[in-house]
Each structure stands twice: as structure tokens, then as C-alpha cells.
Amino acid sequence: xxxxxAVEKMKKASKVRPFTDDDLRxxxxxxxxxxxxxxxxxxxxxxxxxxxxxSISYEIRDTDQKCFKLEAPAQLVAMHLQGPNxxxxxxxxxxxxxx
Numbered sequence: 001x002x003x004x005x006a007v008e009k010m011k012k013a014s015k016v017r018p019f020t021d022d023d024l025r026x027x028x029x030x031x032x033x034x035x036x037x038x039x040x041x042x043x044x045x046x047x048x049x050x051x052x053x054x055s056i057s058y059e060i061r062d063t064d065q066k067c068f069k070l071e072a073p074a075q076l077v078a079m080h081l082q083g084p085n086x087x088x089x090x091x092x093x094x095x096x097x098x099x
Contacts, residue, residue, distance in 0.1 A: 050097040058092045068092075 061067055066078040068090040081089055 049099045051099075053096040053098045055093055055095045058094060059089060060092060 059067070062078055065080065067081045067086070068076045069079050069081060069088050070090050071077045076090060
């Protein structure tokens with residue numbers, strides 16, 4: 001929808017002058033709505049009622065016995081790991097807190 005609106009707006013533009021930043025800004029003004037917000041510079045913190053209880057480490061596998069392996073900087077991939085490759089299996093550590 002956004003591309004269609006932008007293309008239609010560009011079709012109607014005069015072809016005698018090059019496309020400028022103002023043209024792009026007017027397209028954005030047509031497509032995107034303004035969102036108002038308030039900014040507060042004061043923050044307030046309180047002591048949590050929750051306290052650390054314990055930590056549990058989980059090995060998660062799917063029905064095909066695939067393990068999680070970390071591929072990219074932040075991408076988990078499910079794959080079969082065997083033998084020495086099992087050391088690449090990602091274990092998820094879950095911290096438990098109680099009131």
C-alpha cells in the first residue's frame with residue numbers, strides 16, 4: 001500500500017525538475033501519520049518484591065531430536081548434532097525469582 005501511494009504520487013509529479021528531498025518528505029507526510037508523545041526526564045525505581053531463587057539449565061529438543069545451535073550473532077537454528085559437534089548445542093539458562 002505504501003509503495004502504491006508513493007508511486008502514484010511520483011507519477012503525478014512534474015517531470016521538468018529532478019526529484020528532491022522535499023518531494024520525498026511530502027510523500028512521507030502523505031503516507032505516515034504523526035504520532036504524538038510525551039517525554040519525561042524523571043525516572044523512579046523501587047525495590048523489587050522478587051528475589052533470585054535458583055537457576056536451571058535446559059537442553060531443548062524438538063520431536064525430531066534437533067538441538068539449538070547458535071549460527072549468526074543472534075540466531076538459533078534447530079539441527080541434528082552428533083558426536084563432537086554436540087558441544088555446539090545451546091543450553092538455555094532460566095533464572096527463577098520468587099516474591
